[in-house]
Amino acid sequence: MSEPLDSAAKAILHGNDKGGYTVPTAGLYPYQWNWDSMFAAWGFSTFDIPRAWEEVETLFTGQWPSGMVPHILFHRPDPGYFPGPDVWGCDGPVPSSGISQPPVAATFIRKIWEQDPEAGRAHIERLVPQLADWHRWFMAWRTDRGAVFITHPWEAGRDNAPDWDNAMARIDPVGVGEYQRRDTAHVDASMRPTKEDYDRYIWLVQRGRRLGWDDAKMAEDPPFRVADPGMTFILLRANRDLEALAAEVGHPTDEIADWTRVLEDGAETLWNEELGCYDSRDAVHGGWGESLSNASFLCWYGGVDRPEMLRQLDRVMSKARYGVASYDPDGAKFDSKRYWRGPIWGIMNTLIGLGLSQCGHEEQARRVKATTRALIEDHGFAEYFDPLNGAPAGGGRFTWTAAIWLAWAG
């Protein structure tokens, strides 16, 4: 713990607090993002548990009748972000996007609840059925052979990861029309996805909107479906935590335990023998993403141990100073600055570290934590960092980096 950095981290959470929810960073991301918000809640819980619960409850006000919890809630209009609510054209209870995001919620809800079980009881009694509805939605609409697939790169939270390159190349974004990006007005374009990526992101949003975001219609002839180790391991872990919470409040657990078994089998369909790691898999056309990424290393977080992955981790960590690069530094597509194609993300280090520790790999867990701590001490609370020299990149004063400092790294 370091007093000045603790205070700086709390000031970032307070500064990004919009009253009931926290934005990832001012300017670049002016709305409530799903998984960012759950990291924020965990960060708040280190000094203000009621505020942590408020963050969680606000996210769940956006849950759709289908059970889906959107990736962005547009509580108040802000012209600084594109695509906004008018482009998505969704009609959930709160203006929102039409896709979801990594379901870390159950895991952080459990962590917050454990800090004060009595104060949290009413919250988990309300939230367990909502979490179960969300997980059921994933199982019904986002699984292929038991692995969780995404229908849009934004759904994985790893927007321009090399994992999706092959599947994205199959999309012809015909008719996408003119649009004005806002992200490159806030940060350098060399750190962001390319125009080719954005054309496809927007084209996929336009398709969803045309189909009224109807799950069944969207499942017909899908243009993009990639099974993702990140989503699969995160849901697997969340499901184990949901089962524990459900047992606590007397909610049925059989169905949840079944999902865990399906996901455990599904995770093994993502083992790429040739590359020797968990990899993404095209769920429409077959074929691997051919990407060893930081999501591959979430296996331990999901409760899945593999000696080969420990060897891969040692190699990848030996190439970078501060933790786990988002894409293999020896890989052909490695780019130390471009977002999810190389940079280090504190939140991913955190999930990897939690998993290693849970599986008893204490030495590796300590190393991931120590390098993440040093990264923030040396380079601040940026959105992400260059793995070669730690240079801060993307947005500054970033909520999730501050949150993991308070709850884990600091």
Ligand code: 2M8
């Ligand atoms: C990034 O994604 C958004 C779209 O959702 C964007 O680039 O506009 C990703 O890093 C994602 O994981 C994150 O939740 C979001 C807000 O921090 O930014």
